[in-house]
Amino acid sequence: MEMRTLHVKINGRDYQVPDGSTILEAASAYANIEIPTLCYLEGISEEGACGVCVVDVKGTRNLPRACLTKVSEGMEIWTNTARVREARKINVELLLANHPTDCFTCERTENCDLRDLASELGVREVEFPRTRTEWLPIDNTSLSLVRDPNKCILCRRCVNVCAKVQSVYAIDIAGRGSNSTVSTFLNEGLGNVECVNCGQCLLVCPTGALTERSEIPDVWKVLGDPDKIVVVETAPAVRVAIGEEFGMPDGTQATGKMAAALRSLGFNKVFDTDFSADLTIMEEGFELIGRIKNGGTLPLITSCSPGWIKFAETFFPGVLDYVSSCKSPQQMFGTVTKTYWAEKMGFDPRKIVVVSVMPCTAKKFEKERPEMKTAFHYWQEKMSLKDEEAFNDVDFVLTTREAARMIREAGIDFANLPDEDFDKPLGESSGAGVIFGATGGVMEAALRTAYEVLTRKSLPRLDFEDVRGLEGMKSATIDIDGTPLRVAIANGLGNARILIEEVQKGESPYQFIEIMTCPGGCLGGGGQPLSNNPDIKKRRAEAIYREDAGKPIRKSHENPEIQEIYKDFLGEPNSEKAHHLLHTTYHDRSGE
Amino acid sequence: MKKLFSTQIVIPVDSNSVLQGALEVKHLLEETIRTYNLASQVSVVETGALGIYDQGVVLAVFPDDVYYGNVTPSDIQEIVTEHLLKGRVVKRLAIDRSLSSRRMVEKETGKSQQKIVLRNAGLIDPQSIDEYIARDGYAALAKALAMQPGEVIQVLTDSKLQGRGGAGFPTGLKWGMVAKEQSDEKYIVCNADEGEPGTFKDRLILEGDPHSIVEAMAIAGYATGAHIGIVYVRGEYVMSIARLKKAIADATAYGLLGDGILGTGFSFNLEVYRGGGAYVCGEEFALLESIENQRGEPRNKPPFPPQRGLFGKPTVVNNVETFANVPPILLNGSEWFRSFGTPSSAGTKVFSLSGDIVNRGIVEAPMGTTLRELVYDFGGGITGGRHIGFLQTGGSAGTVVSERELDVPLDFSSMKTSNVSLGSGVILVASEDVPLLPFLAEVAHFFWHESCGRCTPCREGTLQVKTILDALVSRTADPAALQRLSRLMNTFTNTSFCGLGQAVPLAFESALRNFPQVFEQALAASHVPEASAESV
């Protein structure tokens, strides 16, 4: 179908723009004018709330919103009249009048959209007095996220992301007028409702109203404790994003510099979650093979994304039997470190502190799940430990942003560090472990192993292109030596919901489903650096697949350290011991 | 069909008169009529409010056109024996503030009175479909069904009927827009979320003549190709809701709603939805959102409801009063309707008179009636013989004017020509004893309380305006307060998301224009307290 073209004038110049464009789009794409916005998020949050993107349109009494108003034939648009500048300024002033003024100490001091906008518009004075008399209490109930309603400008991006992208609907506007807030049910707090801790709301928040629950002070504390053996593990998606925090180009593979920086911070061992990603593939791959061979429950659904797990427990308790019993790589890592590695090194497991660096806020919740104390139970009898001495498998979780902040605090010139390697043995990984960070990666990694185990043949080509890409939902049929394996991948819980509803109804045509909570998978996780680049996920994904392609070993079962841990410690994949240490259980949260 | 009696005694039974003993009076009256064997000649009819609110329990005797006020059970015997049996008016109880006396006023002022909207209110039992039918009820629907839908719309267009909710959009044009949309479903929505402070006309229409709305909505459905109608009534209007529901049930039982209306192929069903206490739901998109079980927040325009309205489908949204005009227009023709009113505004307007005015209540007068006529002729002047302090026309979202504007004829063009808004027809009179600034502070409080909070200018701006007005009242305003107020007014007009915010400046700008000295004096007398000076 041919797109109709409209003739419009923008600031006196003539342009031809496609019918259906908004003024915002037309001005940007054709006139090179970036109309400022604060609440707008294309396709997700189109509320017209902030009143900042207003423009003058000849013949209209008021100033239409550029984000929502479509161009029409002959429209004359002025983006820079005195009326427009004053209107934008006053709306920002009105927001600032009731906004806290703790910008120096705000978490978003360096990248606050509101602050940037005020500066851009030349707001040098707020003429309006503060009109609210009381500060609202901070929502400190969640293990992953902290919400400061005082910094909220009611742009509604978080509400829309939670509802439209994630289909979680944990928050909505409550109250009316100037008393309205973004709130959970009866203001019970994010930690007490169906929030899955994904942090997508935080990624779109223009101010410091949403932040992660910071564990930086805890980590500094243990790093300064000579009695502790502090090890760090880093998730695959972190290495392709952390460079952004230090001004490196988007999509930089900063693996070596990250390892070096973490070592400089004082971690005793710098390990890699990719190692336990390989371990996950062994366990999950064999679980899949077992279910296929023995007529078990299919489809098998992946379990490494903790937001998805809470989502399933809350909204789809009926499908929990389909979900792989494998712990996530983070949790397998913690367990293995405090059992296998402790045993191997002769360390007291109580002295080991496991810190993980994750692209994820939900991991902070996951590590606190009561069932994630496997290492303690492993040692309890052997060391006659009392119940109150129980310790978590993973002690602290830092987001990519928090790790970067610590590196900055330490004055480390990240971008100019020489590359270093991870420590052995828990730093060895295959390309399969690396691609966990991208949507479709777990699937591809599992297929590489499952194919070879099932067929006892070597894969002719390692790249499963059909399962790659950032689309929200993908499906493919993989030929396993004549047997078709139907697989599907969803990233973003709104997409996951569609696949899972099929499973719940018993209508799913698939044998294996990969679910990632965040759009794009972990590389788009709620713990990742904030970015204004609309292509950022693509850049990070490209870096991940480059990292994989450059690895000498690209299949989990060929990782020598993985082979060794099975030989020396676990026995076989899915052995009783492996089950005990590396698998977990879920529970129905629908009644909570 | 119900027999029509030679004499009718109409007794308004509404939420207020019940508290003053209307039901006891009514029961005793019926009993006494039976005692005197008058039951076959005299009927006692419950009606909605007559628009007379300050005379206790009121009885109206038709066709004699006599009104009694402050009637108590002990007066009944006398009314029955004197008036009904002997035909002598009980002077002691007769009241001068009746509709008939208003008609006298109209004769004297040379105005021809024709009740269009209120043609039945107070005259028929609103709970009787037969009485409605007896006064040409549903004849307009029958007539419409014999016409082509396009012809019905043409009559409306030719009549120049404009929306009575305040915006004045041409009704025929709106219906035509919906008619030409292709859609599997269309909706007719009646906006009965009357919330504009000082407006109580829609309640009177719904309580007094609910069938007129039912009939008009069915006509709209036929004209536009819609099969579902929804009346959104504000939640406090308990009696309106009950009467409307009864009217819908009766009309359905008579085959005037439902499938195959009057033997034609046309089907139309009506439902009632309730509001929950939110002024902004009078905004058409907010109202539709509310019907859709959402927070009552407006949507961006365009597209407008005729293109994408309720559940995304083409939708007619009209005010109660607008609908009530439709059946008479169809029956009497567009030329007849245009014979009332002014060149810019055809027909009549139902005005709600309130405040310090002798005859508070509802009057229907031709478009172009002046403020002076409304206040002094219909309204009987200011209570206690006082002078006018100020007037607010059109509602809180309307202008604050002085005595100087009394001779402005009110119609849809009066805002443009004379800076006096018609709005929903509110005439709120404040005597010289009412200070202006606390009143404006209340208006500011109202908008602050009713702002939905979606957009920055309205959410934050109404809070700032309220703060400024409160400071002026308490004489604690800082010198820049009025400058801030003026900046705020511009931002409301320019950037508010919907009509609510865009209308906020009307009251304040007009007050500043008409009573500048009040603001100047308050500012001059202000001392900024130290603590708040710091925070500024």
Place this chain on the structure above:
Amino acid sequence: MEPDKKVQSPEKATALSVEDRAFLQEVVERDRVEHHGRVSYMDILFEVEHRYGNFLPGEVLREVARLVGTSVAQLNGFVTFYTMLSTKPRGRHVIRVCTSGPCHVTGAPAVMAELERLLGVGEGETTPDGAFTLEGSSCLGICGVSPALMIDDDAYGNLTPKDLPGILAAVRAGGAQ
């Protein structure tokens, strides 16, 4: 930093009885019939609010959300938007004093002040005996009898402060029946 303890509101702890569930289901289903397969949250919540003493307890809202198929946060957003609905406990009778223009001009401030004095509570508060909640309201559409107020579904007009003790007494007496 330790997270705050779980908030357990008292009404959340009380689980719904079988009768409660049946009642709520019946209300929702009846409304579905009235609205031809759709539902009106407002209709449902007015009826529910009436049964549970002029407010909507958390557990009741949860069950309503489940029955109508929405999230509790969205239902919370809906309920807190409309002033006739409340998630906080209110008195047996809700007094809504109109404060808008016409009532303001004819004496609403004096009516409100007298009610505050008589009841010993401020605007938005409930009397200690749980009989009355005093609310200020935007225009109630009975401006012909201003100043006016509503107590529950009944309107009172042409008020002066001296009318108020009698009205309160009558409502109290009626409420005791």
